[in-house]
Amino acid sequence: MDTLAANYGDIELIQSQTRSVDKHWTKIGDIDRKLIGATVLVRGRIHSSRKQSNTLAFLILREQMSTVQAVASLGDHVSRQMIKFMLNVTNESIVDIRA
Numbered sequence: 001m002d003t004l005a006a007n008y009g010d011i012e013l014i015q016s017q018t019r020s021v022d023k024h025w026t027k028i029g030d031i032d033r034k035l036i037g038a039t040v041l042v043r044g045r046i047h048s049s050r051k052q053s054n055t056l057a058f059l060i061l062r063e064q065m066s067t068v069q070a071v072a073s074l075g076d077h078v079s080r081q082m083i084k085f086m087l088n089v090t091n092e093s094i095v096d097i098r099a
Helices: 080-087
Strands: 042-053 056-063 066-073 094-096
Touching: 042 066, 042 080, 056 080, 056 094, 066 080
Parallel strands: none
Antiparallel strands: 042 056, 042 094, 056 066
Protein backbone atom coordinates (compact mmCIF):
# COMPACT_ATOMS: atom_id res chain seq x y z
CA MET A 1 0.00 0.00 0.00
CA ASP A 2 1.27 3.47 -0.92
CA THR A 3 1.08 5.76 2.11
CA LEU A 4 1.63 8.77 -0.19
CA ALA A 5 -1.26 7.96 -2.57
CA ALA A 6 -3.09 11.14 -1.52
CA ASN A 7 -0.26 13.18 -3.10
CA TYR A 8 -1.01 12.11 -6.69
CA GLY A 9 -3.58 10.59 -9.02
CA ASP A 10 -6.50 11.53 -11.19
CA ILE A 11 -8.55 14.44 -9.85
CA GLU A 12 -11.64 16.26 -11.00
CA LEU A 13 -10.75 18.90 -13.57
CA ILE A 14 -10.89 22.48 -12.31
CA GLN A 15 -12.40 24.27 -15.29
CA SER A 16 -10.87 27.67 -14.64
CA GLN A 17 -8.01 28.92 -12.53
CA THR A 18 -10.15 31.91 -11.55
CA ARG A 19 -12.78 29.61 -10.03
CA SER A 20 -10.17 28.24 -7.63
CA VAL A 21 -10.10 31.21 -5.29
CA ASP A 22 -8.48 29.14 -2.55
CA LYS A 23 -5.44 28.37 -4.72
CA HIS A 24 -2.66 30.68 -5.85
CA TRP A 25 -1.45 29.60 -9.30
CA THR A 26 2.01 30.46 -10.59
CA LYS A 27 2.46 30.81 -14.33
CA ILE A 28 5.26 28.63 -15.64
CA GLY A 29 6.81 31.67 -17.33
CA ASP A 30 6.98 33.44 -13.94
CA ILE A 31 9.12 30.76 -12.29
CA ASP A 32 12.59 32.09 -11.55
CA ARG A 33 15.25 32.19 -8.83
CA LYS A 34 13.10 34.44 -6.63
CA LEU A 35 10.87 31.42 -5.95
CA ILE A 36 13.64 29.16 -4.62
CA GLY A 37 12.36 27.66 -1.38
CA ALA A 38 8.76 28.71 -2.02
CA THR A 39 5.86 26.34 -2.65
CA VAL A 40 4.22 26.93 -6.02
CA LEU A 41 1.17 25.48 -7.76
CA VAL A 42 1.43 25.26 -11.54
CA ARG A 43 -0.81 23.92 -14.26
CA GLY A 44 0.64 22.87 -17.58
CA ARG A 45 0.70 20.27 -20.29
CA ILE A 46 3.20 17.44 -20.16
CA HIS A 47 5.54 18.10 -23.06
CA SER A 48 7.72 15.06 -22.32
CA SER A 49 8.68 12.72 -19.51
CA ARG A 50 11.78 10.68 -18.83
CA LYS A 51 12.65 7.99 -16.33
CA GLN A 52 16.16 8.31 -14.97
CA SER A 53 15.82 5.38 -12.55
CA ASN A 54 13.19 3.75 -10.35
CA THR A 55 13.71 6.60 -7.91
CA LEU A 56 14.07 9.61 -10.23
CA ALA A 57 11.96 11.02 -13.06
CA PHE A 58 11.75 14.25 -15.07
CA LEU A 59 8.76 16.01 -16.64
CA ILE A 60 8.89 18.96 -19.00
CA LEU A 61 5.77 21.07 -18.45
CA ARG A 62 4.55 23.63 -20.96
CA GLU A 63 2.20 26.57 -20.56
CA GLN A 64 1.80 28.55 -23.77
CA MET A 65 5.39 29.31 -24.88
CA SER A 66 7.04 28.68 -21.50
CA THR A 67 8.49 25.41 -20.22
CA VAL A 68 9.88 24.19 -16.93
CA GLN A 69 11.46 20.92 -15.88
CA ALA A 70 9.95 19.14 -12.88
CA VAL A 71 12.01 16.57 -11.00
CA ALA A 72 10.49 13.86 -8.81
CA SER A 73 12.85 11.89 -6.59
CA LEU A 74 12.04 9.23 -4.05
CA GLY A 75 11.69 10.78 -0.62
CA ASP A 76 9.33 12.02 2.07
CA HIS A 77 6.69 13.24 -0.43
CA VAL A 78 7.35 10.98 -3.44
CA SER A 79 6.94 7.21 -3.59
CA ARG A 80 8.03 4.70 -6.25
CA GLN A 81 4.35 4.29 -7.17
CA MET A 82 4.05 8.07 -7.69
CA ILE A 83 7.04 8.08 -10.04
CA LYS A 84 5.54 5.15 -11.96
CA PHE A 85 2.15 6.93 -12.13
CA MET A 86 3.59 10.19 -13.43
CA LEU A 87 5.59 8.45 -16.15
CA ASN A 88 2.41 6.79 -17.40
CA VAL A 89 0.54 10.08 -17.86
CA THR A 90 0.44 10.74 -21.60
CA ASN A 91 2.05 13.73 -23.29
CA GLU A 92 -0.26 16.73 -23.72
CA SER A 93 -2.19 15.79 -20.56
CA ILE A 94 -2.93 18.76 -18.32
CA VAL A 95 -1.44 18.37 -14.85
CA ASP A 96 -1.40 20.39 -11.64
CA ILE A 97 1.81 20.20 -9.65
CA ARG A 98 2.53 21.59 -6.21
CA ALA A 99 6.25 21.85 -5.57
